[in-house]
Amino acid sequence: MKLSVVILSLASLVFAASLRTFEQQPLPAAQSGFDLDLNALRLIQLEGRAPEWVTEGRKIELKALGFKFFDITENQDLGNGIQSPTRVKSSFPSPNATEKVTPILKTLSTQGPKENLEKFTSFRTRYYRSDTGRASQKWLLSKISEITNGTASASLQKLITFREFRHSWGQNSIIVRIQGSSTSDDAVVIIGAHQDSTNLWPFLPAPGADDDGSGSVTILEAYRALLAADYRPVRTLEFHWYSAEGGLLGSQAVAQDYAANSVNVIAMSQFDMTAWVKRGTREEAGIIIDYVDPDLTKFNMELVDLYMDIPFVQTQCGYACSDHASWRKAGYPSTFTIESSFENSNKNIHSANDRIDISDEFSFEHMLEFSKLAVAFAVELGGYTD
Numbered sequence: 573m574k575l576s577v578v579i580l581s582l583a584s585l586v587f588a589a590s591l592r593t594f595e596q597q598p599l600p601a602a603q604s605g606f607d608l609d610l611n612a613l614r615l616i617q618l619e620g621r622a623p624e625w626v627t628e629g630r631k632i633e634l635k636a637l638g639f640k641f642f643d644i645t646e647n648q649d650l651g652n653g654i655q656s657p658t659r660v661k662s663s664f665p666s667p668n669a670t671e672k673v674t675p676i677l678k679t680l681s682t683q684g685p686k687e688n689l690e691k692f693t694s695f696r697t698r699y700y701r702s703d704t705g706r707a708s709q710k711w712l713l714s715k716i717s718e719i720t721n722g723t724a725s726a727s728l729q730k731l732i733t734f735r736e737f738r739h740s741w742g743q744n745s746i747i748v749r750i751q752g753s754s755t756s757d758d759a760v761v762i763i764g765a766h767q768d769s770t771n772l773w774p775f776l777p778a779p780g781a782d783d784d785g786s787g788s789v790t791i792l793e794a795y796r797a798l799l800a801a802d803y804r805p806v807r808t809l810e811f812h813w814y815s816a817e818g819g820l821l822g823s824q825a826v827a828q829d830y831a832a833n834s835v836n837v838i839a840m841s842q843f844d845m846t847a848w849v850k851r852g853t854r855e856e857a858g859i860i861i862d863y864v865d866p867d868l869t870k871f872n873m874e875l876v877d878l879y880m881d882i883p884f885v886q887t888q889c890g891y892a893c894s895d896h897a898s899w900r901k902a903g904y905p906s907t908f909t910i911e912s913s914f915e916n917s918n919k920n921i922h923s924a925n926d927r928i929d930i931s932d933e934f935s936f937e938h939m940l941e942f943s944k945l946a947v948a949f950a951v952e953l954g955g956y957t958d
């Protein structure tokens with residue numbers, strides 16, 4: 573019997589005990605405003621195990637116990653029947669567009685991220701099955717629209733589309749697309765973050781400042797700076813803000829849609845938690861090296877060396893730990909960069925303490941380094957049209 577199975581069995585017992593505690597408690601008043609049925613059945617997939625049906629309540633509990641899994645209820649064929657078409661695998665030559673990238677990096681600012689994150693964390697929770705999670709998504713969409721309208725030239729705006737990718741729950745994913753100029757290269761480059769937040773117990777407040785408000789505003793600032801530079805990619809460039817990180821529901825749905833439509837995604841870069849510098853540690857960028865594409869990850873390390881003002885550290889975060897995993901499952905190359913080594917990352921996440929003002933370890937300057945990485949990823953892989 574594998575150790576993980578033993579742990580899982582033990583966890584199930586702990587889980588059963590604590591679920592009883594949940595059931596005996598009067599349900600919090602905040603339950604109005606949520607569309608969450610704790611008895612609904614979900615199909616989850618833990619690493620190395622056959623998919624299993626559990627209740628939503630049990631799923632929440634397993635997550636609280638630290639288990640990582642895909643919720644595949646709505647995407648059972650992803651990675652099996654549905655997979656990206658086999659193409660010639662992209663190679664990632666060393667980055668060399670410094671002349672184009674560096675001037676854009678100089679225009680990045682902490683001002684937008686500060687304002688945007690203050691607003692984004694003011695929603696009681698951005699839980700994907702809550703009314704406030706729907707409202708925060710609507711706000712994000714309007715902010716993207718405002719930035720696009722206020723920053724991009726009229727001719728650049730003609731190349732940009734944004735849309736809500738609809739899900740069966742309340743909060744939708746958001747997809748912004750800058751059409752590439754190439755008529756022969758159908759490759760797509762994706763930069764992503766998840767917009768939702770959750771408390772361990774979903775009905776409680778979840779400001780989600782770091783997880784993943786930070787990644788959401790980090791890539792939004794990169795997007796703003798690219799538009800301000802009148803950047804026009806050769807390959808199509810997309811920015812994604814996923815709904816429902818818990819079980820990776822939103823990103824699986826989007827990745828499945830892309831795979832089913834044979835979209836030629838050559839690279840996906842995930843930003844999940846970009847703000848925290850643990851006291852007493854060296855400021856660095858964590859490059860995740862497990863469950864990622866090794867070639868794209870090596871390229872990502874080269875980008876850090878070339879464009880960020882802090883070094884990287886290699887680290888691991890386990891199975892299905894963020895949305896890049898959905899793209900990998902769909903057969904696409906993906907990479908994931910986080911605020912530090914996994915061990916030194918913010919321990920306030922999934923609680924009411926995941927706030928901007930909880931500690932001076934929460935740093936907008938640190939976050940800005942990750943906007944640099946997102947800009948570099950876009951220009952180096954998307955190419956540029958003069």
Ligand SMILES: *[C@@H]1O[C@H](CO)[C@@H](O)[C@H](O)[C@H]1NC(C)=O
Pocket residue numbers: 665668669
């Ligand atoms: C960068 O490298 C690519 C791929 O090797 C090459 O096609 C391109 O001309 C190079 N660009 C510059 C500015 O050196």
Ligand SMILES: *[C@@H]1O[C@H](CO)[C@@H](O)[C@H](O)[C@H]1NC(C)=O
Pocket residue numbers: 717721722
């Ligand atoms: C863009 O901004 C202008 C001026 O503020 C406004 O009139 C217009 O409706 C906006 N367009 C979009 C698509 O939001």
Ligand SMILES: [Zn+2]
Pocket residue numbers: 766783784817844845894
């Ligand atoms: Zn996250």
